[in-house]
Amino acid sequence: MKRKFFGTNGIRGEIGEFFTPVFVSKMSSAIATFMKNKGTMVVGSDSRTSSPAVKYGAISSILSTGIEVIDLGTVPTPLLQFAVTYLKVDFGIMVTASHNPPHFNGIKVVDSDGIEIDIHKQKSIEEIYEREKFDYVSWEGNKYVTKIDLTKEYIDQITSFVNVEKIQKRRLTCVVDGGNAVGALTTPLVLKNLGIRVLSINSNLDGHFPGRGVEPIPEKLTLMGETVMQTKADFSIAHDGDADRAIFGDEKGIVHYGDKSIALFQKWLLQDEQNKKFVTPVSSSRIIEDISEEMGGEIVWTPVGCIYVSRTMKEKDSLLGGEENGGIFYAPHQCVRDGSMAAALMADILAQTNKTFSKLVENLPQYYQKKDRIDCPNKLKERVMEYVKNNVQKASEILTIDGVKLIYPDSWILIRPSGTEPIFRIFVEAKTNDKAEKMLDDGLGMVKEALKNT
Numbered sequence: 001m002k003r004k005f006f007g008t009n010g011i012r013g014e015i016g017e018f019f020t021p022v023f024v025s026k027m028s029s030a031i032a033t034f035m036k037n038k039g040t041m042v043v044g045s046d047s048r049t050s051s052p053a054v055k056y057g058a059i060s061s062i063l064s065t066g067i068e069v070i071d072l073g074t075v076p077t078p079l080l081q082f083a084v085t086y087l088k089v090d091f092g093i094m095v096t097a098s099h100n101p102p103h104f105n106g107i108k109v110v111d112s113d114g115i116e117i118d119i120h121k122q123k124s125i126e127e128i129y130e131r132e133k134f135d136y137v138s139w140e141g142n143k144y145v146t147k148i149d150l151t152k153e154y155i156d157q158i159t160s161f162v163n164v165e166k167i168q169k170r171r172l173t174c175v176v177d178g179g180n181a182v183g184a185l186t187t188p189l190v191l192k193n194l195g196i197r198v199l200s201i202n203s204n205l206d207g208h209f210p211g212r213g214v215e216p217i218p219e220k221l222t223l224m225g226e227t228v229m230q231t232k233a234d235f236s237i238a239h240d241g242d243a244d245r246a247i248f249g250d251e252k253g254i255v256h257y258g259d260k261s262i263a264l265f266q267k268w269l270l271q272d273e274q275n276k277k278f279v280t281p282v283s284s285s286r287i288i289e290d291i292s293e294e295m296g297g298e299i300v301w302t303p304v305g306c307i308y309v310s311r312t313m314k315e316k317d318s319l320l321g322g323e324e325n326g327g328i329f330y331a332p333h334q335c336v337r338d339g340s341m342a343a344a345l346m347a348d349i350l351a352q353t354n355k356t357f358s359k360l361v362e363n364l365p366q367y368y369q370k371k372d373r374i375d376c377p378n379k380l381k382e383r384v385m386e387y388v389k390n391n392v393q394k395a396s397e398i399l400t401i402d403g404v405k406l407i408y409p410d411s412w413i414l415i416r417p418s419g420t421e422p423i424f425r426i427f428v429e430a431k432t433n434d435k436a437e438k439m440l441d442d443g444l445g446m447v448k449e450a451l452k453n454t
C-alpha cells in the first residue's frame with residue numbers, strides 16, 4: 001500500500017525542510033482526528049535539539065482536539081511503548097528520528113497494544129491530513145497535560161524477566177555506549193539493578209550526537225571496544241538514537257553485527273521452550289536457520305521492518321523476534337524491539353551459560369555476506385521480480401514475502417526493491433567469501449537479464 005509520509009518506521013524528515021512546525025501541527029491534528037472519541041495519548045521524545053519544538057507542537061494540536069495528553073519526557077521509544085500498555089491509554093506519539101543524523105526528526109505513532117500502527121491506519125491518517133478536516137473542539141473541550149515518569153516501572157518490569165540472583169553471582173562488568181541519546185537513561189540503571197558494574201561512555205544527552213554518531217554500527221564503536229579492554233569488562237552494549245536497538249561487543253573488545261547477537265538470543269532463549277518460533281525479516285542471516293534446524297524450531301519470515309515482526313509475533317503467538325540491525329523483540333515483556341530489555345537478557349545468557357561472550361559467538365555457524373545495488377525504474381520492478389522468479393534455476397525454495405529470496409542448500413540471494421529509490425538492493429550470504437562474491441555477481445546478473453527481457 002503506497003503511502004506518502006509514513007515509511008518503514010513512522011514519519012521522518014529534515015527539520016526546516018519537510019519537517020516544519022506547520023507539518024507537525026497538521027500531521028498531529030490528523031493523528032488526533034483519526035483517534036476521535038479515544039481519550040488519552042502518551043507523548044515522549046528523544047534527545048534531539050529539535051525534539052522539544054516538535055513535541056510541544058504535537059501536544060498543542062492533540063489537546064485542541066479534546067484528547068488528554070500524558071507527557072513522559074525524554075525517553076527511549078520502548079519505554080513509551082511500555083507506557084501505552086501499562087497506563088492502558090489509546091495511542092502514543094514518540095518524537096524521534098531514531099538513527100538518522102542530528103538535523104532529522106520524526107514521529108512514530110503507537111497503537112493501544114504498544115506496537116506502531118499498521119499501514120492501513122497510516123493510510124487513513126494521511127487521508128485526513130490531505131483533506132485538512134480536523135476535529136478541533138470548542139474552548140470547553142480543550143484538554144490538559146499530565147507529566148509522568150515511568151522509568152522505575154519500566155526497569156522493574158525488565159528486571160522481572162531475568163534471573164537476578166544468578167546474574168549477581170557472575171559479577172559482570174559492562175560498558176554501555178549510550179551514543180549521547182536516551183538509551184543512557186535506562187540501560188545503565190537496568191544493569192546496575194542486576195548487580196552489574198557499569199561503565200558508561202557517551203552518556204551525556206546531546207542532540208548533536210558528538211560521541212560516535214547516532215547509528216550504532218560496529219565500525220563506529222571503537223571507543224566502546226577500547227574501554228572494554230582497559231576495564232576488563234565482560235561485554236558491551238550500544239544503542240541507536242531511541243534505544244530500540246542494541247549492538248553488543250565481547251570481552252576482547254570486538255563489536256559484533258546484530259545477526260550474531262540475535263542468533264545468541266534465539267539459541268539460548270528458545271532452546272528450552274516448547275514454543276521455538278522465531279520471527280525475523282527475510283534479510284536475516286542463515287545462522288538463524290541453522291540454529292532453528294539444530295533445535296527443532298521454526299522460522300517465521302516477515303517483510304523487512306519492525307512493525308511486521310511485531311505484528312507477526314502477536315498473530316503467531318511467538319516468544320521471540322529479531323532483526324540483523326540489533327532489534328530484539330521479547331514477547332513476555334512487549335512485542336516490540338527494546339534495547340534495554342536486550343541488555344538484561346544478554347546478561348542473563350552470560351550468567352546462565354557461564355561462558356565468555358566471545359566463546360558464545362565462536363560457537364555460532366560462520367557465513368559471509370555481501371550486498372550491492374542496481375538501478376531499475378520503479379515501473380519495471382514488479383516485472384523484473386516476476387521474471388527472476390520464473391527463470392531461476394536450482395533454488396531449493398523461493399520466498400516472495402519482500403522482493404524475491406532464492407534459497408540454496410547453504411546460501412541465498414535476496415533481490416529487494418527499494419521503497420524510496422529506483423533501485424534493487426541485492427543481498428547474498430554463503431559459506432565462503434569466494435562463493436558470496438560469485439552469488440552477488442549472479443544476483444546482479446539476474447536483474448540485468450530480467451531488465452533486458454522485460
Ligand code: MG
Binds near residue numbers: 240243244245
Ligand atoms: Mg531506533
